[in-house]
Amino acid sequence: MILKGAEAARYCARPEPGRAGLLIFGADAMRVALKRQEAIAALIGPNGEGEMRLGRIAGADLRKDAALLLDAIKEVGFFPGPRVAFVEDATDTTTPAITTALKEWKPGDAAIVVTAGNLTAKSTLKALFDKHPTAISIGLYDDPPSREEIEAELAKAGLRQIEPAAMTDLAVLARSLDPGDFRQTLEKIALYKWGDDTPLTPAEVAAMAPATIEAELDDLINAVAEGRGTGIGPLLRRLEAQGTQAVGLCIAALRHFRVLHAAAADPGGAMSGIQKARIGFKQKDAMGRQAQAWGMHRLEQALALLVETDLTLRSTSKAPQMAVMERALLRLAMMRR
DSSP states (O other), X not given: OEEOHHHHHHHHHSOOTTOSEXXXXXXXXXXXXXXXXXXXXXXXXXXXXXXXOEEEEEHXXXXXXXXXXXXXXXXXXXXXXXXXXXXXXXXXXXXXXXXXXXXXXXXXXXXXXXXESOOOTTOHHHHHHHHOTTEEEEEEOSOOOOHHHHHHHHHHTTOOOBOHHHHHHHHHHHHHSOHXXXXXXXXXXXXXXXXXXXXBOXXXXXXXXXXXXXXXXXXXXXXXXXXXXXXXXXXXXXXXXXXXXXXXXXXXXHHHHHHHHHHHTOTXXXXXXXXXXXXXXXXXXXXXXXXXXXXXXXXXXXXXXXXXXXXXXXXXXXXXHHHHHHHHHHHHHHHHO
């Protein structure tokens, strides 16, 4: 059986003990590991591993000895309670051994939990779990955690009161961080709010959020948007030394100024338009002020300049690309004044 989205998240939080097996696969190893840990902990409880009710089998070992998994599910533990036989880094080469184990599985045997990397639609391992009547198949793709998943994670830590604006900020943060970093951020928020019954606020989310690797790029574009021409050169040199390309800078600037233009053109005003934009919550206030200061018509001129620069950078022009980009940024900063 295939589960997706919120249904898959709910199942990993509370897997059915009567199911023979669970396959979790995906390109992001961290996301797969987090979901696998959650599912196994729910199946055997917090003391399960300490009571030796969790057996681990590497996919490479299972390929060499197909009987390992069958022996693991039939093994009788010293401690009472549900057991799990966990197969890590499985591939299609392990399908025959897992097929045999699922066929021989009976109620009371250890549940089979399998993790794998990205599996294609033609994968025999994926097809086995997709079609098996008592097994579950969950594919984790590039989609960030949903609001329901974020709320569930915080609820497990005892945090149930969340302001709507704070939840919106968390959703934006989930799209900008990798799963492991986002999970750590949620844990930090839960620890910060321990024993505090007041709702989680956007300011508290901002205080707990980690800095991103794009901070210097944001600093450069903010310097341009705020007319601080003297700060452009040093920031540009640092980004260039880190391997940032002129075309990438231009794309980032275009994205930023398009958001400003859409906000400035909003019928409710620039600040209202910024609140509707999908941007990092730390940027909202600054970008709202930028949109108000520029105005819609000057932002149209700024976008025209950036589009022209982008075309130049992608053309056969032999002018130094970073110099072309720096000139455009300085012109923008002067235009803001």
